[in-house]
Amino acid sequence: MSILVIAEHNNSSIKAATLNTVTAAAKIGGEIHLLVAGSGCAGVADSATKIAGVSRVLVADAAHYADQSPENIAALVVAHAPAYSHVLAAATTIGKNLMPRIAALLDVAQVSEIVAVESPDTFVRPIYAGNVLATVQSSDPVKVITVRTTAFEAAGDGGSATLENLAASADQGQSKLISSELTQSARPELSAAKTIVSGGRGMGSGENYHKLLEPLADKLGAALGASRAAVDAGYAPNDFQVGQTGKIVAPQLYIAIGISGAIQHLAGMKDSRFIVAINKDAESPIFQVADFGLVGDLFELVPALTAALD
């Protein structure tokens, strides 16, 4: 039994989500191979050999893998997948885009966003916005799986995998990247942050969102997050959204400010270690999951909290 983990990277460094995925693979058991498909990604492949638990790093380096288009990466993976019992990727937007394409081409089911491994063919995954945990068993010859990264620790380093080159598959020529607008921030990445300061509709405006939450996030070294309502209202960019269909986070400390706590938002943050809620409405559902709740006017409380953190 061997497992293929698809590495997530930007051709210059490997994304942390890959390390959590390797840990999920280790729980399944068996030899772990890591696929680095990209363009000019030799450095990524080299650093990947040091991930603990990985025995082999497979590199496919070609211009048409640069943008990680699912059409091209799927064609590559499908050519090698039958040799594996499992193919894993992180349940990030890249993994979610790619893996069902691979599964369908292999004529197998995909098991989405697993949070636990019960046995090599049985996995636990949340459904209904995390209100139900389903234990599912797959009888397919190759198990195609995406992994909820917050449910697994990051693999350490100290590995010494061998490097192997793979021949590139043909360019499918179906998709072309025109542009990307990546949010530039000196703050930690939302899905890996230890502390998150998150704002909701109660912020009232984008200006308030930034004016009140940024100084607090700076003091705490926190990432900024937002509820769907805040993103829909344009207070924060889409990649800040925490929730069922946005990012799933599990930091040490999650501070929810002006967020009422809809089921869909709770689905994205209820596994945080400590939750603080600041909201003027004492009846808000957010207080049912918060370890520490503070009822009052966020426009007074947040600056006071920021000032008191010196």
Added chain:
Amino acid sequence: MKILVPVKRVVDYNVKVRVKADGTGVDIANVKMSMNPFDEIAIEEAVRLKEAGIATEVVAVSAGLANCQETLRTAMALGADRSILIETDAELQPLAVAKLLKAVCVKEQPQIVLCGKQAIDDDANQTGQMLAALMNWPQATFASKVVVAGGKATVTREIDGGLETIEIGLPAVVTTDLRLNEPRYATLPNIMKAKKKPLETLTPAALGVDVAPRLKALKMAEPPKRAGGVLVKDVAELIAKLKNEAKVI
């Protein structure tokens, strides 16, 4: 240009479901059902493409029990021209739905299949991508903007780091994210009109598709509840709790 929009009947997003006492499934008897919210966005986008003169026909399709007809009537009240129900009482998993949709695509020859990025019941986020694979079509998932011109679609996608814009040839599958549009409400006259729009019923067998499930659900359980916390009276007490009890700052 024809646009096909798959729609799913799901438990309404406001309902908090409960697991059956014996752990065999989720109790959805007598709960409110609605169209999957991402599919409403897909219908809206297709109808806007028709209103803009780019699409000529919008066909809604659903697979499942006979009462999925209600969801299809809603889709038609929102502007779909006609609909197809693939009626079955079998449990349908994403791969099976993708195969059913493939059979419909072969029959209907749409240029774009616009679907929701995920259904809010099984949270699988698979069907659109699987359909694209089975058709060997390009895919543009998690769309927040779609521009169709000259046999191509230019799609802005919501990704983990922000946004990216890709260009794909048609036919293609596009899946919708939340910011693509704000769906309209069905008006009473349109609800009445939708009752007269054509609704064709097919079966998996008639389409030659094996829908047998590949994943077996062994158990359903509710996750452990978070113990209720405490209300603090002011900022000083909050900071003291975070420092001394939680030790997170």
